[in-house]
Amino acid sequence: MADVVEDVQAQEKLIEELGYDDHFHEHHKQDKYASGFISKYVFSQDHKIIAKQFLITGMIWAIIGSAMSVIFRMQLGFPEESLTWIKPLLGKWITVDANGMGTLNPEFYYALVTMHGTIIVFFVLTAGLSGTFSNLLIPLQLGSRDMASPFLNMLSYWFFFLASIIMFTSLFLNTGPFSGGWVAYPPLSALPEASSGSKAGMTLWTMSLVFFVVSVLLGGVNYITTVLNLRTKGMSMFRMPLSIWAFFITAIIALLSFPVLVSAFLMLILDRGLGTSFFLSEIFIGGQALDHVGGSPILYQHLFWFLGHPEVYIIILPAMGLVSEVLSVHSRKPIFGYTAMVLSMMAIAFLSFLVWAHHMFMSGVNPFISSIFVIFTLIIAVPSAVKVFNWIATVYKGNIRLVTPCLFAIGFVSMFISGGLTGIFLGSSAIDIQLHDTYFVVAHFHIVMGVAAFFGMFAGIYHWYPKMYGRFMNETLGKIHFWGTMIGAYVIFWPMHYLGMAGVPRRYYKFDTFQAFADFSDMNKFITIGAIIVFGVQLIFVINFFYSIWRGKKQTTKNPWGASTLEWTTPIRPGHGNWPGKIPSVHRWAYDYSKGEREVITQIEPIGEDEKLDSH
Amino acid sequence: MELAIKHRADGTRRVPPMKFALWVGLASISMMFAGFISAYIVRMAAGNWLEFELPSLFMASTMMIIMSSLTLHGAFISFRAQKEMRYKGLLVISVMLGLSFVILQYLGWMDLQSIGIDLKGNPSGAFVYMISGVHVAHVIGGIAVLVVALLHAFGLPFIVTQKRIERLDLTCQYWHYVDVLWVVLFLFLTYYR
Numbered sequence A: 001m002a003d004v005v006e007d008v009q010a011q012e013k014l015i016e017e018l019g020y021d022d023h024f025h026e027h028h029k030q031d032k033y034a035s036g037f038i039s040k041y042v043f044s045q046d047h048k049i050i051a052k053q054f055l056i057t058g059m060i061w062a063i064i065g066s067a068m069s070v071i072f073r074m075q076l077g078f079p080e081e082s083l084t085w086i087k088p089l090l091g092k093w094i095t096v097d098a099n100g101m102g103t104l105n106p107e108f109y110y111a112l113v114t115m116h117g118t119i120i121v122f123f124v125l126t127a128g129l130s131g132t133f134s135n136l137l138i139p140l141q142l143g144s145r146d147m148a149s150p151f152l153n154m155l156s157y158w159f160f161f162l163a164s165i166i167m168f169t170s171l172f173l174n175t176g177p178f179s180g181g182w183v184a185y186p187p188l189s190a191l192p193e194a195s196s197g198s199k200a201g202m203t204l205w206t207m208s209l210v211f212f213v214v215s216v217l218l219g220g221v222n223y224i225t226t227v228l229n230l231r232t233k234g235m236s237m238f239r240m241p242l243s244i245w246a247f248f249i250t251a252i253i254a255l256l257s258f259p260v261l262v263s264a265f266l267m268l269i270l271d272r273g274l275g276t277s278f279f280l281s282e283i284f285i286g287g288q289a290l291d292h293v294g295g296s297p298i299l300y301q302h303l304f305w306f307l308g309h310p311e312v313y314i315i316i317l318p319a320m321g322l323v324s325e326v327l328s329v330h331s332r333k334p335i336f337g338y339t340a341m342v343l344s345m346m347a348i349a350f351l352s353f354l355v356w357a358h359h360m361f362m363s364g365v366n367p368f369i370s371s372i373f374v375i376f377t378l379i380i381a382v383p384s385a386v387k388v389f390n391w392i393a394t395v396y397k398g399n400i401r402l403v404t405p406c407l408f409a410i411g412f413v414s415m416f417i418s419g420g421l422t423g424i425f426l427g428s429s430a431i432d433i434q435l436h437d438t439y440f441v442v443a444h445f446h447i448v449m450g451v452a453a454f455f456g457m458f459a460g461i462y463h464w465y466p467k468m469y470g471r472f473m474n475e476t477l478g479k480i481h482f483w484g485t486m487i488g489a490y491v492i493f494w495p496m497h498y499l500g501m502a503g504v505p506r507r508y509y510k511f512d513t514f515q516a517f518a519d520f521s522d523m524n525k526f527i528t529i530g531a532i533i534v535f536g537v538q539l540i541f542v543i544n545f546f547y548s549i550w551r552g553k554k555q556t557t558k559n560p561w562g563a564s565t566l567e568w569t570t571p572i573r574p575g576h577g578n579w580p581g582k583i584p585s586v587h588r589w590a591y592d593y594s595k596g597e598r599e600v601i602t603q604i605e606p607i608g609e610d611e612k613l614d615s616h
Numbered sequence B: 001m002e003l004a005i006k007h008r009a010d011g012t013r014r015v016p017p018m019k020f021a022l023w024v025g026l027a028s029i030s031m032m033f034a035g036f037i038s039a040y041i042v043r044m045a046a047g048n049w050l051e052f053e054l055p056s057l058f059m060a061s062t063m064m065i066i067m068s069s070l071t072l073h074g075a076f077i078s079f080r081a082q083k084e085m086r087y088k089g090l091l092v093i094s095v096m097l098g099l100s101f102v103i104l105q106y107l108g109w110m111d112l113q114s115i116g117i118d119l120k121g122n123p124s125g126a127f128v129y130m131i132s133g134v135h136v137a138h139v140i141g142g143i144a145v146l147v148v149a150l151l152h153a154f155g156l157p158f159i160v161t162q163k164r165i166e167r168l169d170l171t172c173q174y175w176h177y178v179d180v181l182w183v184v185l186f187l188f189l190t191y192y193r
């Protein structure tokens, strides 16, 4: 643990002398934010509480979403084992035959796969990650009292909550939740008669996601406005920590791409409800011709992936920002190539709007158009590689502290490299002919997005836990959690590359009718066992998290990690408005670690006479 | 309810944060319409596309909404200039013009219906209904905000404060936005068939 000598008095004196007095606390004598349980913990407008609300809701969804994957993996890996024991939970979705052999209903298998994807992508890795840390860190690291609009911020959470309730309700429908895949391609999604999950399940799914988008937009408007308007004195854009840059750029991407998803959903809703034919061409179902004419399902794919690809960066950029912070703090070195980091995030954000059709190479788009998308897709690897290089250079020869958050941050880099490399395979349209819709794709995006983003989130949680709860999470459990997840994730997803290269398609209920895939049943068992173990390891994290809220080791110093950023200059448990007196002013960038004799110089210290200004 | 911390910490204040937030929100609404329009273009390029004239009522409604923007701007200027009667009068006229826009759009849809363009047929018709319909939804949102402005105008004593100017300013900006948005959509739907 950090043994940075902390001079609390000197710090407070700095804030008092150089800080900015906004007379905040005079206006807030009878603080409406802090009165009463309801307004303090439920309909709170305090960004720190809202952050925790996002985090805990996200965790609940993460448990539900990953439990689903364990269930469908058990069916896939062990089709000959009976699942009767799970019938109390799943009821009629477990079919028990005359021998007492219980199997998962195939329709529900698809529903589980779909819900798993939707929940993890949107509710956990978007709301739970960006929602939590943008809320927690933007005001704290920028030196502002709260978000630009605490009220809209509160609404943002409650729209997410509403979306959650609707999605959760859909799990209990008689016809089952939506089952057409997280991307919800028509015609399957557009025709209630196409499958039982496309009935009420799909209606609730679209409703839930529209509310979810509203939540993202309200949050995003706030993040952008706060970053541009409410930075403290001296906090120029290029003195902001990389985490803030990441949240800021993420919010911009979200605001430009999510509305396009809404337009796709509106058209889908009209096709479903009012009989329009945006996405539906002449179609027969059960021998019956439907009266839809002249629509194009490919159109939906264009609209969806115009969001869909930026969405993956909406997920990964905040994780990248958190990891940059954590790596720099714990290797006691300035981040390598700060400006390059910012520029490559901007480049990634820009390019992410130009590559969507790489998800559609196999949908019959013009091969010449494909080749343009191949080029842009491969170009995006360049800024990604710059970032990876900089992270490694940051850690290299650092005085590294292998505490849990730092381990997860390093794990993130490992995952991002492994998954990024397979992206380059998939980005080449010729190779994608073989790999599209196989387990290779599943391996690619789980490693690069799923696991990597989770690692970023874990790094963030372990690192900023003291800021949230004034206590630490248990280190030993944390290390078990890290190693179990790190090894387990490769155990699960590495073999999937081989499955994919052999052509094993994703989203299949079973493979027993395919002679060619018979060889892989042992591999599938292996993967399933890995998944069960990794799920168990996550429960250790959940226990550690909640146990530590009340029983964790107490934080005794303001700045336990010896970090340079502003959030560690607040009291250990910051109240509403974050700083009791003045707001600190900022005099340097966020990465003055191991400078000269000193291990860390916080951002609030004026530049000394013998120092060069902003040395980066 | 206090919506924002109004000053940058260094005391400067450029665009008020709420106004800035509104712009960001409007950018995002624009992206939704950009989604519709690009879908329209892509679908049209694919052929099998029914051509038809937009109802002339849409021309009239366009005039209405442009006028409403002008009168609303007048109301805003009068408010700042402390001209109570002009302010109230123009505000009322703006709301009326806004409502008539919605009614004319509705009548326009009826016209379309009567020449046999309905939601279910060729997507070219459905696009017009959807794009104008989603736009009208935003106009109705705007009317709701204008009604709040009316309540302020007639319910509160006439005192010109910075806060009220800012609030009216936000209302006007949103209204001008839905106005300009419609003009763009109207021109697009008229000339790109």
Ligand code: HEM
Pocket: A183, A312, A313, A315, A316, A358, A359, A377, A378, A380, A381, A384, A419, A420, A421, A422, A423, A424, A425, A426, A427, A428, A432, A435, A436, A437, A441, A444, A445, A448, A449, A450
């Ligand atoms: C080095 C850069 C990357 C390249 C070149 C790349 C390329 C691709 C391609 C071509 C596909 C489509 C494969 C197919 O369906 O046949 C794909 C799928 C996917 N990628 Fe990437 N990728 C990269 C990085 C990322 C990152 C950073 C993320 C997320 C953080 C990500 C998330 C996904 C997801 C979620 C899918 C699958 C979506 C689905 O079909 O369900 N990729 N990637």
Ligand SMILES: [Cu+2]
Pocket: A308, A309, A312, A355, A356, A358, A359
């Ligand atoms: Cu992509």
